[in-house]
Amino acid sequence: xxxxxxxxxxxGAVTLGAxxxxxxxxxxxxxxxxxxxxxxxVEAGAAPAAAGTAEAAPAATPAPVPNKGDNAWVMLSxxxxxxxxxxxxxxxxxxxxxxxxxxxxxxxxxxxxxxxTVLWVVYGYSAxxxxxNAFFGSLDKLFLKxxxxxxxxxxxxxxVVISELxxxxxxxxxxxxxxxxxxxxxxxxxxxxxVLLFTVIxxxxxxxxxxxxxxYWAGPDAYTGPDVFDKVQATAGFLFQxxxxxxxxxxxxxxxxxxxxxxxxxxxxxxxxxxNVAMAPHSLTFTMIGASLLWFGWFGFNAxxxxxxxxxxxxxxxxxxxxxxxxxxxxxxxxWIIKGKPSMLGAASGxxxxxxAITPAAGxxxxxxxxxIGLLAGxxxxxxxxxxxxxxxxxxxxxxxxxxxxxxxxxxxLTGVFAAPSLGGTGVYDYVANKVGDFDMxxxxxxxxxxxxxxxxxxxxxxxxxxxxxxxxVGLRVPEDEEREGLDLTAxxxxxxxx
Numbered sequence: 001x002x003x004x005x006x007x008x009x010x011x012g013a014v015t016l017g018a019x020x021x022x023x024x025x026x027x028x029x030x031x032x033x034x035x036x037x038x039x040x041x042v043e044a045g046a047a048p049a050a051a052g053t054a055e056a057a058p059a060a061t062p063a064p065v066p067n068k069g070d071n072a073w074v075m076l077s078x079x080x081x082x083x084x085x086x087x088x089x090x091x092x093x094x095x096x097x098x099x100x101x102x103x104x105x106x107x108x109x110x111x112x113x114x115x116x117t118v119l120w121v122v123y124g125y126s127a128x129x130x131x132x133n134a135f136f137g138s139l140d141k142l143f144l145k146x147x148x149x150x151x152x153x154x155x156x157x158x159x160v161v162i163s164e165l166x167x168x169x170x171x172x173x174x175x176x177x178x179x180x181x182x183x184x185x186x187x188x189x190x191x192x193x194x195v196l197l198f199t200v201i202x203x204x205x206x207x208x209x210x211x212x213x214x215x216y217w218a219g220p221d222a223y224t225g226p227d228v229f230d231k232v233q234a235t236a237g238f239l240f241q242x243x244x245x246x247x248x249x250x251x252x253x254x255x256x257x258x259x260x261x262x263x264x265x266x267x268x269x270x271x272x273x274x275x276n277v278a279m280a281p282h283s284l285t286f287t288m289i290g291a292s293l294l295w296f297g298w299f300g301f302n303a304x305x306x307x308x309x310x311x312x313x314x315x316x317x318x319x320x321x322x323x324x325x326x327x328x329x330x331x332x333x334x335x336w337i338i339k340g341k342p343s344m345l346g347a348a349s350g351x352x353x354x355x356x357a358i359t360p361a362a363g364x365x366x367x368x369x370x371x372x373i374g375l376l377a378g379x380x381x382x383x384x385x386x387x388x389x390x391x392x393x394x395x396x397x398x399x400x401x402x403x404x405x406x407x408x409x410x411x412x413x414l415t416g417v418f419a420a421p422s423l424g425g426t427g428v429y430d431y432v433a434n435k436v437g438d439f440d441m442x443x444x445x446x447x448x449x450x451x452x453x454x455x456x457x458x459x460x461x462x463x464x465x466x467x468x469x470x471x472x473x474v475g476l477r478v479p480e481d482e483e484r485e486g487l488d489l490t491a492x493x494x495x496x497x498x499x
Contacts, residue, residue: 064161066152069309074166077304081173084297085113085180092290092352093184094496095283096398100486101188102282102496108183108192112199113176119203120172127204128211129153129171134238135209137216144168154219155307158431162307170304175211178253179203184398185261186268189483192491193474201466202260206459210252213237214244214451223431243444244451245419245428247316248305250360250412251455258405259459262394267467268476270395272483284344291348295324298355302362315426316362319370320355326374327354331382346382349403353381356407361415366424373414381407412452416445 090109094102116124123142130137141147147168152161179199183190217236223229233241239251246252271279281287302320306313331350336342357377358370365373384402396402419425420439428444430437470476477483482490489495 064152064159066161066163067309070155070160070162070307071166073309073313074162074170074304074307077300078166078170078173080297080300080304081170081177082113082297084294084301085173085177086110088290088293088297089177089180090290091286092294092348093187093398095286095288095290096184096281097187098279098486099282099497100488100495102488103494104192104487104491105183105187106496107492108195109180111192111196112180112183115196115199116176116179116203117172119200120175121168124175124203124208125168125172127208128175129167129216131216131218131235132212134236134241135213137212153307154221156220156312156429157308157310158220158434160308167307171211174249174253174301175203175207178207178249178257181253181257181400181404182261182264185265185396185400187397188487189271189477190264190268191475191478192487194470194476197474198264198466198470201469202462205466206256206260206462207252210256210455210458213239213454214246214252216240220431226432229432239451239454242450243428243447245364245415245444245448246360246412246451247363247415248302248359250356250408250415251451254356254359254404254408255412255452255455256459258401258403258408259456260463261400262392262396262405263460263463264467265394265396265401267464267471271397272480274395281345284348288344288348291351295351295355298324298359302359306363312363312426315366318367319358319362319365322367323358323370323374323377324351324354326371327351327357327378327381330375330378332378334379334382349381349385349399350378353377353403353407356404357381357411357414360408360412361418364415364426365418366426368424369414369418373411373418376414377407377410380410409452413445413448416448417441419444 086109090106093109094105097105121144123139125144125147126139126141127137130139130141132138147164149163149165151164153164153167154161179202182199182202183195214237217240218232222232239246244251273279298320299317303313303317306316328347328351331353332342332347335346354374354377357373361369361373381403384406385399386402388406389396389399389402392401394401417423419427420441421427421436422439425439427436427439429435467476478487478490
């Protein structure tokens with residue numbers, strides 16, 4: 001009996017000790033949760049909580065990681081914007097000039113794209129999208145110093161980022177097409193060397209500061225509360241501080257380039273034989289193809305400017321699609337009424353006018369706003385290339401100012417109207433309150449006028465000085481005999497066609 005009790009006591013001791021052993025085996029579940037918090041605290045410079053204490057150190061907020069979908073969308077959008085330049089803009093412009101100058105226009109657009117790409121990487125990105133003063137960023141990122149596959153750029157949502165390299169190429173494509181737009185104003189008569197030298201000066205002193213003034217800010221995550229608002233806002237570009245809205249480049253791209261083109265048309269002078277020699281477009285087929293490629297690529301231009309694969313990008317895409325169609329129809333119908341026949345040139349030009357006008361508004365206005373902007377753009381820009389062009393008296397060969405200037409101004413101002421939530425717009429987001437703020441239409445239109453006025457004056461002055469310098473150094477215009485023969489042969493020693 002004593003032996004039986006002893007055996008039972010021994011068995012009970014083993015049994016009572018079993019849960020403790022089993023619990024030790026399960027224990028890693030708890031350290032698996034707390035260990036990363038301790039590691040994060042160490043990385044953040046804080047001491048980890050001692051094991052077994054009642055209160056553990058809170059986990060540090062992990063750095064945001066780019067979403068692959070957002071990255072893919074921005075990189076695809078960059079490729080679409082590149083398509084707008086080469087071959088889109090090149091074919092659109094090339095078809096509008098005479099046969100003897102087709103190749104020269106293709107060459108100018110292609111070379112400007114290449115030149116600005118190099119300048120963007122060397123110093124353009126740093127000066128445009130780096131903190132500096134209200135007009136220029138610093139040169140800390142020359143040659144993309146410090147921009148690596150791991151560095152990120154802010155979007156318009158707190159805690160959401162994209163790869164900075166994707167942002168570099170996206171914005172670089174914008175810079176390239178802006179500079180290429182200008183050549184349409186003085187096509188068929190400018191020296192190739194003059195075009196390239198002007199591009200370098202104007203890109204440096206007009207495009208870069210306008211991009212910085214309108215688009216540079218510290219990003220949404222910097223706006224942590226009302227106590228830091230003024231300090232953070234002071235680091236932004238001049239027009240960003242003024243509250244000017246430009247979703248994808250109405251001021252930075254279109255008005256900026258259009259004013260430079262208009263000044264160039266005055267400075268270079270009218271084409272030889274204008275009014276006496278036939279100067280009809282040599283291939284509206286190419287122009288239509290170019291306009292279609294522009295329309296297609298513009299989805300990257302506008303919807304890509306949301307910087308996220310989001311509902312905001314979808315809104316910009318639908319607005320771009322709709323406003324362009326409206327403008328093509330309104331230009332065509334107005335021309336039909338005035339001239340008795342609808343033209344392919346009119347429809348293509350109307351489409352581009354709609355693309356231009358919706359650009360600053362694409363992500364801010366509702367569908368009805370896009371429809372109204374598109375319909376107005378077609379009619380207003382038709383007047384721009386006919387009535388206004390005669391009033392100005394400049395030989396703007398391919399109507400850069402009439403379409404891009406007037407369309408950009410119209411779109412920029414109407415953004416301040418149709419961004420109103422009461423008219424279907426998105427309003428303006430308040431990153432301190434983390435909600436859409438109260439919308440004051442009058443104040444917003446005034447901010448838009450600040451943007452328009454600033455770019456007209458800035459680009460006008462820079463362009464005038466740049467053309468003067470280029471004229472002194474290499475001369476702006478080719479000799480008359482070379483102009484009559486055509487720039488394809490005289491400037492490049494080849495022709496676009498061999499019959």
